[in-house]
Amino acid sequence: MRRSLAAACVAASLVACGLPGTGPAAGQERPALVAAAADLKFALADIAAAFTRASGTHLRITYGSSGDLARQVAQGAPFEMLLSADERYVLDLQRAGHTRGEGALYAVGRLAAFAPHGSVLSLDPDLRGLQSAVAEGRITRFAIANPQHAPYGRAAREVLERLGLWARLQPALVLGENASQAMQFAASGSCQGGIVPLSLASAPDIAKLGRFERIPAEWHGPLRQRMVLLSSAGPAASAFYEYMLHDAGAGRTLARFGFARPEGR
């Protein structure tokens, strides 16, 4: 029995002590820590890879809803740069003294309606198919991001309100925690469709799961996407900020994913 106990203790301590070391005390220089709105998930992955190839500097990117990320910044999260889907969050953080300056607009976001293969929802530029499907009660599950803290959710709500569908769709709405979760729900096959960022719906991995249709930009308040360096930003983050602003390749990648260029920064 004594020997078994010893074996158990040895096993436990091996597990306990053998592993730490990847912890925070690792000491070597860390790649820049970037917080990005979930609509950037595919576009920013491409841009970050190109940036790393060009500069040798690595980035660590956390995706989430802009509101959630801004809250974490305000609560002291160690992000060095924030790419928000809505400039309001950046300007709020600036007023609270968490940023270096007011940052810059880097893109204007667009919405898309998405329907997975086999859905009863038919898509057209004016979304008449959506209106008739809702009127006939054929939409039982419809995905958007949470309007409370996700800019694309708020824009989707404005579109649905403009079409007079917001109240009728209430029982069917499935709210994603952020834009990419809304996209996941919309493409899952369990929803008849959803209103999601064009940048996600048009990404190759997702576009093959269904059909999408651009929603006119004037149907919702503009998604003026602003980025900003945060108080703790190091040189790597500053370099990436400049790259986002000035690199022609980064601009082309954003355009390829359906983002419009902002007028005046």
Added chain:
Amino acid sequence: MEWDAIRLSLSLAGWTLAILMPLGVVLGRWLATARFAGRHWAEGLLALPLVLPPTVLGYYLLVAMGGASSVGRWFQAATGTTLAFSFPGLVVASLLFNLPFAVQPIQRAIEAIDPDVREAAVCCGMTSWQTLLRVELPLAWPGILSAAVLTFAHTLGEFGVVLMVGGNIPGETRTVALAIYDRAQSFDAGAAGSMSLLLLVVSFVTIAVSYGLGSRLPGTRRRR
């Protein structure tokens, strides 16, 4: 597979075990042997993480660790980083949400020891410390090992508290459970699937081992 996330989860589990196991033995023994008024309140407090929604624990931890709290300010002054959204903050959270998983199996194991054995130890002139080391721990070891495996598996799997307190930062607070959530949202079914399978296997083996150990406790053996 995100190996960074897997390493981070293992590291978190390692730190949690290293700190929580000695604490669990002390608390478990105290609850198993001490008789005092309001004992059920103390037991209830320790078991609370079993029933408390992770978001509630996460919310209170975020408030307690934030820059507005004295603990948060003290940590920031001492280390230069915030406790929330950091690895040490995750360890603190992990210690709290694992308390019942560590304490309860140890408490049950020590409770199962025949009081006569303990009295005999006292009659032999052994101190309380000697009794623990030479009598109680050797008899209760299946409970202690069971506590360790449960704590280990639960640390790998916890999601809500880790997301709220840690904020899903790659290499710092993104554990396997968060990486699965993230990969699923990125339509990366391959990585989400393989990491989910890993956690499924680890959890199943853990529970089976823990049940196997439970049947080796002194109390259950005597009843057979």
